[in-house]
Amino acid sequence: MNVTPQKTKESKARVGERPGGYRMHLMLCAGTGCVSSGSYKIKDALERELKKRGLSSEVAVVMTGCNGFCAQGPVMVVQPDEIFYQRLGEKDIPHLVEEHLLKGRPVERLMYTPPAGKAAVPKMSDIGFFEKQRLLALRNRGLIDPEVIDEYIARGGYKALAQVLTEMKPEEVVKELIASGLRGRGGGGFPTGVKWKTCREAPGEPKYVVCNADEGDPGAYMDRSIIEGDPHSVLEGMAIAAYAIGSSRGYIYIRHEYPLATERLEKGIADAREYGLLGKNIFDKGFDFDVGIHRGAGAFVCGESTALMASMEGRPGEPRAKYIHTVEHGLWDRPTNLNNVETYANVPPIILRGAEWFTSIGTGDVSENPWGGSKGTKVFSLVGKVHNTGLVEVPMGISLKEIVFDIGGGIPNGKKFKAVQTGGPSGGVIPENLLDLPVDFDQLTKVGSMMGSGGMIVMDETDCMVDIARYFIDFLIGESCGKCLPCREGLTQISALLNDICNGEAKEDTIELLEELSNTVKECSLCALGGSAPNPVLSTLRYFRDEYEAHVKDKQCPAGVCKALITYSIDPDKCTGCLLCLRNCPQDAISGEKKKPHKIQADLCIKCGICRDICTYDAVVVR
Amino acid sequence: MTEVNMKIDGRDVKAEQRSPLLGAIRSLGIQVPTLCHVDGLEPYGVCRMCIVEVKRGKRTRLVTSCNFPSEEGLDVFTDTERVRQHRRVMAELMLARCPDVPGIRELAASVGVEKSRFKTTEPSDCVLCGLCVRVCDQIVGASALSFIDRGNQRAVGTPWSVDPDACIACGACTYVCPTGAMHMEEQTVERWRRELASDQRLCRYARMGLISYKICPNDFRCSECEVDQRLFEELGTHPLLALAPGLRKLPKQVGPFDVVEDRFYSRGHTWVKLTRDQVRMGMDDFARKLIGPVEKLTLHAKPDDAFKPGDPAVTVLSNGRKATLRFPIAGTVAHVNQAVLDDPALVDEDCYERGWLLVVRPDDFYAQSRLLVNRDEVESWIEGQSQKLAQNLKAKGIDELTPGFAEKIGKEDFARLGDEFLKTGAESK
Ligand SMILES: Cc1cc2nc3c(=O)[nH]c(=O)nc-3n(C[C@H](O)[C@H](O)[C@H](O)COP(=O)(O)O)c2cc1C
Ligand code: SF4
Numbered sequence A: 001m002n003v004t005p006q007k008t009k010e011s012k013a014r015v016g017e018r019p020g021g022y023r024m025h026l027m028l029c030a031g032t033g034c035v036s037s038g039s040y041k042i043k044d045a046l047e048r049e050l051k052k053r054g055l056s057s058e059v060a061v062v063m064t065g066c067n068g069f070c071a072q073g074p075v076m077v078v079q080p081d082e083i084f085y086q087r088l089g090e091k092d093i094p095h096l097v098e099e100h101l102l103k104g105r106p107v108e109r110l111m112y113t114p115p116a117g118k119a120a121v122p123k124m125s126d127i128g129f130f131e132k133q134r135l136l137a138l139r140n141r142g143l144i145d146p147e148v149i150d151e152y153i154a155r156g157g158y159k160a161l162a163q164v165l166t167e168m169k170p171e172e173v174v175k176e177l178i179a180s181g182l183r184g185r186g187g188g189g190f191p192t193g194v195k196w197k198t199c200r201e202a203p204g205e206p207k208y209v210v211c212n213a214d215e216g217d218p219g220a221y222m223d224r225s226i227i228e229g230d231p232h233s234v235l236e237g238m239a240i241a242a243y244a245i246g247s248s249r250g251y252i253y254i255r256h257e258y259p260l261a262t263e264r265l266e267k268g269i270a271d272a273r274e275y276g277l278l279g280k281n282i283f284d285k286g287f288d289f290d291v292g293i294h295r296g297a298g299a300f301v302c303g304e305s306t307a308l309m310a311s312m313e314g315r316p317g318e319p320r321a322k323y324i325h326t327v328e329h330g331l332w333d334r335p336t337n338l339n340n341v342e343t344y345a346n347v348p349p350i351i352l353r354g355a356e357w358f359t360s361i362g363t364g365d366v367s368e369n370p371w372g373g374s375k376g377t378k379v380f381s382l383v384g385k386v387h388n389t390g391l392v393e394v395p396m397g398i399s400l401k402e403i404v405f406d407i408g409g410g411i412p413n414g415k416k417f418k419a420v421q422t423g424g425p426s427g428g429v430i431p432e433n434l435l436d437l438p439v440d441f442d443q444l445t446k447v448g449s450m451m452g453s454g455g456m457i458v459m460d461e462t463d464c465m466v467d468i469a470r471y472f473i474d475f476l477i478g479e480s481c482g483k484c485l486p487c488r489e490g491l492t493q494i495s496a497l498l499n500d501i502c503n504g505e506a507k508e509d510t511i512e513l514l515e516e517l518s519n520t521v522k523e524c525s526l527c528a529l530g531g532s533a534p535n536p537v538l539s540t541l542r543y544f545r546d547e548y549e550a551h552v553k554d555k556q557c558p559a560g561v562c563k564a565l566i567t568y569s570i571d572p573d574k575c576t577g578c579l580l581c582l583r584n585c586p587q588d589a590i591s592g593e594k595k596k597p598h599k600i601q602a603d604l605c606i607k608c609g610i611c612r613d614i615c616t617y618d619a620v621v622v623r
Numbered sequence B: 001m002t003e004v005n006m007k008i009d010g011r012d013v014k015a016e017q018r019s020p021l022l023g024a025i026r027s028l029g030i031q032v033p034t035l036c037h038v039d040g041l042e043p044y045g046v047c048r049m050c051i052v053e054v055k056r057g058k059r060t061r062l063v064t065s066c067n068f069p070s071e072e073g074l075d076v077f078t079d080t081e082r083v084r085q086h087r088r089v090m091a092e093l094m095l096a097r098c099p100d101v102p103g104i105r106e107l108a109a110s111v112g113v114e115k116s117r118f119k120t121t122e123p124s125d126c127v128l129c130g131l132c133v134r135v136c137d138q139i140v141g142a143s144a145l146s147f148i149d150r151g152n153q154r155a156v157g158t159p160w161s162v163d164p165d166a167c168i169a170c171g172a173c174t175y176v177c178p179t180g181a182m183h184m185e186e187q188t189v190e191r192w193r194r195e196l197a198s199d200q201r202l203c204r205y206a207r208m209g210l211i212s213y214k215i216c217p218n219d220f221r222c223s224e225c226e227v228d229q230r231l232f233e234e235l236g237t238h239p240l241l242a243l244a245p246g247l248r249k250l251p252k253q254v255g256p257f258d259v260v261e262d263r264f265y266s267r268g269h270t271w272v273k274l275t276r277d278q279v280r281m282g283m284d285d286f287a288r289k290l291i292g293p294v295e296k297l298t299l300h301a302k303p304d305d306a307f308k309p310g311d312p313a314v315t316v317l318s319n320g321r322k323a324t325l326r327f328p329i330a331g332t333v334a335h336v337n338q339a340v341l342d343d344p345a346l347v348d349e350d351c352y353e354r355g356w357l358l359v360v361r362p363d364d365f366y367a368q369s370r371l372l373v374n375r376d377e378v379e380s381w382i383e384g385q386s387q388k389l390a391q392n393l394k395a396k397g398i399d400e401l402t403p404g405f406a407e408k409i410g411k412e413d414f415a416r417l418g419d420e421f422l423k424t425g426a427e428s429k
């Protein structure tokens, strides 16, 4: 069956009018997070209960992609009222069906309650976490069943592809993309339209369109979530790119550890083929395009463009010098357009609503220069020491403060905010006095960090900045391909210097040497992994130098993290002599009698922290 | 081929578009430290020692010269403080990895580093330059070596860590290894000694097709073998490297003379070619043709002799006439080409490659090279020399510079021409 452009244009876009004539839809999250916290058990329970109550023909359960608020999973949104339920358990279901679905009384107990507030917030869009978000790439989040192509089409899907094929010349598509100011969401922030133009004009046939779904940042899952929740948005974006640059072959390079996303893509591709949206002569316009899936080799560095292509060609996934660009000499030496998942997902709305609309969101001015600003939105994975962790899509230019405090709900346990690290493992940390910074490509780079693919880790006063830098460097050591000297040997030596600092073995000049070495690794490495790897060190040196100096000169770790530099003791004024720590110390290092202040014997203490965690009176002091 | 104009350290230079910058840099006699590069292999760009700054428009960036493509209008700086600083830190990193390797110590010393501020945890001999892996793949074609593991666990091994049947014991990997860590061919000949009957023990060069069929009489002790030594001496490098396609620049014809544009020329018609940190010397085609078929060569310096410009280097005997070519630069002799002394006809066959005469360690080659004819100037210079010689000979009734013209020149005229063109007189420097 062929979807005609006509038919796609007619399709309805409101959820209330989802196919099937149900009175209510239970949009239950089937993202990786909620699946692992049991959303399929909830699904079964719901269906059982609906059947029992005779509601099966009135209320439908729809399994959606990730909703973003993963920490609260399994989550479910009841449409059309948009009531948000979280942390659902099987035993909650009969009550919920009875109260809400039958009697029309939403269940407060299962709703979200903000950390400071008392009252539960029923509507999803009133929850702080969702309020400031703006969904473009995730426009269908929680609204469709990603495995049903009709639902994508019903929400305006493939309309943009129809439009470019029937009404636009490839050059016009490229022009529209340049005018939109869309910049690559995979890290580099390169203007997408400019890349398409270069690829279009590069000599050589055939040309390839490749989607980078390698997503190697630990803890980041923006791309996985887009693919799991809305695979067709990526396929449609790729098809439009292919038309614009003159390609008929696409590949998706997907991370090996993403089985669910891969499955959804496979189904999506098969369905699109069946509907004539992929394959030969799409929309009868003589345009051919098909997509294949390539499973990643499983290393962080394989996400780098030249390494990715080497890996696709069956060679070791190692970067090469990029003095000759992959848009001209890419996969099998042919012109190749590589974009990130989120970049492609942004393309259909730009086509449908126009570049002008897109440029109204974001910062700067891209009318003269595509590098002149950051337009549209960006998806971030917000993790670390914040109340609301999860996946958020926000307009470019939003301040860090709004993300951390309004969306993230601030720092838990009454602790103080210290810094936020953006851009994945090789991003930089940004301190409190820069919290008003508008988040966009250029501002983040200016303060020594980067957009990266959108990781965002919040840290509080109990995080030691030297230890944090060491943590990231140690991750990157394991991910470096080891080809070039500065990255391979340099990161190893950076780690050794950081270890010296954390262990109190650093010399007076260690900090300067660390800085000198970090600069060399940054400037001289072959690829951007080594080129950005020292960012965690350089940015913490820039904003938290006093903390480094305290480690080196005073042999102290102000955050109380570096074991060699801290001692545990008990504050006799706070200790009630409850014996709890004494019983739990694995070293028997604590002595004392009931109702008398206890004491820690320093030579036995291994600084495991159990006593501090267990003490109800906050009497254990770390210095 | 398109030529582009660039500036390197303020000097104008032409280069083939997209050819690696390093070639243009060396053509000016400027030495840039390199470790992971040898001519003829695809550039790899991993040691990062060859970094230079390039400026295009307002933007200055740091790039590796061994693989950065030449472009019109580039402004290149090979020795800025930024470049020197990074080279020093990288030399320290290398030293921390390979503290006991003489080649690495030398390279570090050449950028001013004697000692590393970084700790050595596990000293290694291999600096992971990848030359062995690449030579075996790209030139030998055997692909018997590969990298194993990644990050700081990376090492050179054989694919899947098995004893590779692929190795043909050519020794090219050992030859290019800058640290002496590689000895793959020894493992292979060890296996041959075990497995092959003596009538199957084909000489390794016969296996490579470089000599005709020959059974090894030496139990594969190549370093003591005449065959091996003859080939190395004749070719001046590892035989496979010398003969690999793409390695040799083809000579260009200028009138009746051949020139190759990858080297410098002295006003006395010797050539000087920069290799990693030494230079090779020989006589050019003009000298060879003016002198005539070489009957005997006498070198005036032996290894470790120091010389200065104008000191006699070699005396050539032809048709009973003698011409003494002189050193164009100052330095110390490193090796002499024994093959060409034994068989002077090599000069007539191939004066630019196999007929080389000496390898020397120059004193500050960069400064000295400014007095030499560079590859951009050589064509017009030889053309001028050729016209001047033609006029000179015409006065003596020799009309054309046809092959063998030298034999028509009388003894007296020969001395005068030698003095004028080959600067054979002691006072001409
Ligand atoms: C070490 C390293 C890892 C990378 N990993 C990814 C990745 O997982 N996904 C991605 O889209 N881009 C990644 N990139 C960026 C890609 O090289 C490339 O710039 C990007 O895919 C281009 O698409 P865009 O222009 O749409 O951003 C990585 C880059 C580096 C240096
Ligand atoms: S910078 Fe690191 S990851 Fe990139 S090529 Fe060099 S060693 Fe490999």
Ligand code: SF4
Residues within 6 Å of the ligand: B135, B136, B140, B142, B143, B144, B145, B166, B167, B168, B169, B170, B171, B172, B173, B174, B184, B185, B188
């Ligand atoms: S000796 Fe063996 S491993 Fe070494 S280059 Fe020759 S074939 Fe390759």
Ligand code: SF4
Residues within 6 Å of the ligand: B125, B126, B127, B128, B129, B130, B131, B132, B133, B156, B173, B176, B177, B178, B179, B180, B181, B182
């Ligand atoms: S063995 Fe030698 S040639 Fe091979 S990578 Fe190591 S140092 Fe380089």
Ligand code: SF4
Residues within 6 Å of the ligand: B202, B203, B204, B205, B215, B216, B217, B218, B219, B220, B221, B222, B223, B225, B226, B227, B228
């Ligand atoms: S020892 Fe001589 S004859 Fe034998 S293999 Fe080596 S080079 Fe050939």
Ligand code: FES
Residues within 6 Å of the ligand: A029, A030, A031, A032, A033, A034, A035, A065, A066, A067, A068, A069, A070, A071, A073, A074, A075
């Ligand atoms: S997986 Fe369910 S909200 Fe992310």
Ligand code: FES
Residues within 6 Å of the ligand: B033, B034, B035, B036, B037, B044, B045, B046, B047, B048, B049, B050, B051, B064, B065, B066, B067
């Ligand atoms: S010689 Fe250029 S990077 Fe090694």
